[in-house]
Amino acid sequence: MNIQNTSIAARRSPSAEGEKIITLAALAVGGQGGGVLTNWITAVAEANGYRAQSTSVAGVAQRTGATIYYVEMCRDTGRMPVFALSPAEGDVDILIASELMEGGRAIMRGFVTPGRTTLIASTHRIPAVAEKTVPGDGRADGQKVIEAMGIAADHTVAFDMEALAKSAGSMISSSLLGGLAGSGALPFPKESYEDVIRASGRGVEASLRAFNDAFDCATGKQQPPQPEAVTKQIETLHVPSRHQDKWAQLQSRLTALPVAAQEMTGLGLTKVVDYQDLAYGEQYMDMVEALALTDSAPFEMTIAGAKYCARALCYDDILRVADIKTRASRMTRVRDEVVVGDDQVLMVTEYFHPRFEEFTTTLPGWLGKRLRNSSRLEAFYARYLDKGRRIRTDRLRGFLMLWAVSALRPWRRSLLRHETEMAHIDQWFATVTDVAQRDRALATELLANYRLIKGYSDTHVRGHSKFARIMQALPILQGRPDAADWMRRLRTAALADESGAQLEGALATVQSFAGDAA
Amino acid sequence: MAERSFAKEVQKLKQGDGETFSGEGILAITKALLENGVGYVGGYQGSPISHLMDVLADAQEILGELGVRFEASASEATATAMLAASVHYPIRGAVTYKSVVGTNVASDALSNLASGGVTGGALIIVGEDYGEGSSIMQERTYAFAMKSQVWMLDPRPNLPSIVAAVGDGFELSEASNTPVMLQMGIRSCHVHGSFAASDNRRPDMTVSQALESPRRDLERIVLPPATYLHEAEKLTKRKPAAERFILERGLNERFGQPSGKVGLIIQGGTYNTVIRALNRLGLADLYGDTDLDILCLNCVYPLVESQILDFCEDKEAVLIVEEGQPNYIEQQIGHMLYKAGKRVTLEGKGMLPMGGEYTGQVMLHGLGEFLTAYAPGLMPAAAVTKNEAPAPIPDLSDVLPARPPGFCTGCPERPIFAATKLVEQELGEHHISSDIGCHLFSIMPPFDLGATTMGYGLGPASAAAFHNEDPHGRRSISFVGDGGFWHNGLTSSVGNAVFNKSDNVIVIVDNFYAAATGGQDILSSRADNKTKQTQNSIVEACQGMGVKWIRQIDRTYDVTKVRDTLKEALTTQVAGPKVIVASSECMLNRQRREKPLLAKATKEGKRTVRPRFGVDEDICTGDHACMRLSGCPSLSVKDTGDPLRDDPVAAIDQTCVGCGNCGEVADAAVLCPSFYQADIVSNPTPREGRKARRTQKIIDWLQRRRDAKRVVFA
Structure with missing residues (x-):
């Protein structure tokens, strides 16, 4: 007689005195500090008069793969319980997942059992290589995993513990521990967790902050960090007074469009004008208006036109790159991104590699066409000029070089690249x-x-x-x-x-x- | 410098009688070796036993105080040959390595050692890398124990049992003049537990004393006619002696009620999983107390026939719990029972799966099936009926992305493979032989490079057959790490290629350490090491072997240079193997070394520079070509929030170590100009600060002037 898979989901039996083993598995991505977390959990258990055993598979853990850590614990009655060395399907009381998809993986592996498992998961994403290399958007759908968590787990504590740890200046292991303590899945007082963190010695204050924040989020005392819809930073469009009239004209053409298409067209218009000039904005409006004329509600075609015409017109050429790299707003963004203090100096190196094609297409059309077919010139370029260039934009020399290229903007329409792009458009x-x-x-x-x-x-x-x-x-x-x-x-x-x-x-x-x- | 320092933990090795030792399985073994008067220790690192070597390396002072010699062996063959010190002298020796790959390398020495036999206890601690999380092919060490007739212990996976096995192993070895293998599973190596410590013991005879009074016994030397003698001795003396010892010392344990009609014969290493399964079936309590009759084999080879037959007497059915295949134990027991004319039903593989790790769920099913078939009365009703309705959990298999291990952030090997990809884009695909080591991650996305991996140090050797008759045709490219190179690659791969006039290209990936096993020092490591001679040149070694065309690249992050060098190697008309030594320090180790120094210098007010990379999101078009040539964990995708754009753009997070790969790849592959390098200077010199402020003023003025003339976002 065969036993069906589903028929043995047997629970662990307690001892005659009612003692139970608690099983806890942690799924982490390498480098997330899963080892630190399990050491803390073991220490908390032992401090509370429990016997505990932890295991892991080290090695690959350091190297970005997915890794499982496992802890078993039982109140110390003087006898050594027989602890298992790895988690079994249907036999995990507490599952900690340090990333959303790892939570999903735990569910798929049968480590999250309805009516039994407390799931503590961070909902942030660390995209896998396969997700990142797709030319479009290859990221997996996290919503499905979040839904599955609700079904599979007995009790779920899930929020962005990475963001929380970061804002506390700590690592995710601290906030995961806070989530665990706050879930109430282990019969240990909060203070004993804090004591263990204190005893660990390094970055104690930050760890405690992250731990406490996560604890409060798990117990509902604090609102967990909400996934913010990323919005583009609103930058103000600066219109010099001598361009005000023309700009106003463009604005009135914009408001004459169907309401549904106005928002997208407005974005497109500013992008195009910022890219070249107001006349370019007029050209753009011509295109959108032409589409709107043949369109009707809900004006999806016009909206798509507003989006992709702007994209097409703002093709990526050297002028554009040089322009962006020399803007004040860009410098500010870089300083914010890499976190530069006032007493520090920032050096910025740009990586460029202009090829023969870029060279010829940035020449006036007639000249570019003649030169691009010159194999002698191409060979010369390949030999002496075709190499990567490091340009220091924090220095005057490098900055001026890019500045000069960006200053070609008024002549962009006469360049070979523009001719080709326009023909295509x-x-x-x-x-x-x-x-x-x-x-x-x-x-x-x-x-x-x-x-x-x-x-x-x-x-x-x-x-x-x-x-x-x-x-x-x-x-x-x-x-x-x-x-x-x-x-x-x-x-x-x-x-x-x-x-x-x-x-x-x-x-x-x-x-x-x-x-x-x- | 190893990945993990045990400097603090090794102090525990000094504990003595009456103290409780608490720590990892690996550390417990080290302690047990010292308690048992070991005279010398050696080995080669490799998961799951790497940390044992790291512990020993960090414990050299304590070992020295006790007169114990420690060596980090060049290979497992070296380690096993080292046990020769126990052949003539009554010195206890222990070596350690990963199995089954290490055992393969060691097998020549193992056969010789086993043939002559030993006088002093010889213990081989093998980390059995089998089952979930294993990094190697799935084979059993058991076959080696059988063919060489060395004994094999597989203790229950808890610290007291493991520690006891070390002592038993030495004594068994001495009682039977045979080396003994002590098998440790992946998880028992890393299990955290405690045991009652004893005092450390100085070896009865140290290796120095042995040198002062040399001995030799012709009958122990492996040369005919002694070898015939050895074989006879194995059968008539050593094995019977071992069997006697196993019985007298009660190495194998019996649990449960001996009168039971059904029973289990299990490997010691599976004991905890068996007990948990029985517990879940309601047949054992959490301390392991059970009525089911169990023979737990802490010594899995040899099996003592009388013990097996005695256990099976009056039983109706016996289940063998034996992980891995082939089922050697089951075959032996079946043979014993058949020859003795027993009628007991023997179960094993079939009820339990033929291969794969015996995880909790597998064991639960197997035992459940066995007991339902042969002892249905034992099974509690709850276990055989559906006690829980399965919940309809959504299938996520299409959603979850695979997450195979890959190169670390800032790894110096990433640019080597980016360059290889670029060469292939230009010259077409090539046959690529890979080797063991971190660089094997090249076979994973995004690189997808490499066709075979035949063994440590054998990358170039595995391309040996490929010889192109057309001198202008394609050559093979093979990779070998610095670890593999010194392990045996110098002779097996490089020397072999020189001797056979190979035309192929060999890339030696030199990251200054045996990095994949945890960053241990090797011959060519650049660090100073108190107890080892480092800084030996790979290039000179290759030249000494006769390599004529050799190029040293000192900064692998220079993708353009690596690409061009590789291209030259593939096209040059110089005869003989083309060797490229691509050197840059393992970033994990470099960060561990440099980060504290940098932080300290910054704190002291010294000028320091911290590099980081970034992406201009307005320039990035979201094509992700850079990621197809990188796979760096710190290079990821993010939403722009711009309704005009569809695809996420590249972004570099805080974990970036500024290795430069992004920019170099963008340059070499002519990808895009969105990468920038930001060097943050702490404590700049006054002059530097003044200059920066002055430049900034001019730049500000230029920017204001331009913006005043045009419609622009500001």
């Missing part, structure tokens, strides 16, 4: 407006395809080629009721990997429609 936009007459949903997707064009040099070229391949599917898709949906799928596939393997597959499927139609 015009062609794209003509296609969009043409399709918009018949299929607005599809036109909206065509607008969004500009998302593929990003990066610099080879990455930029790859983006362009993916964009072109997707646009080639247009004749096949046009006229189909699900054309927009397919266009969106193609784009999603193009963003899923670098090589374009997924895009190939998706395109092959689309090609098969053509076969069917024929």
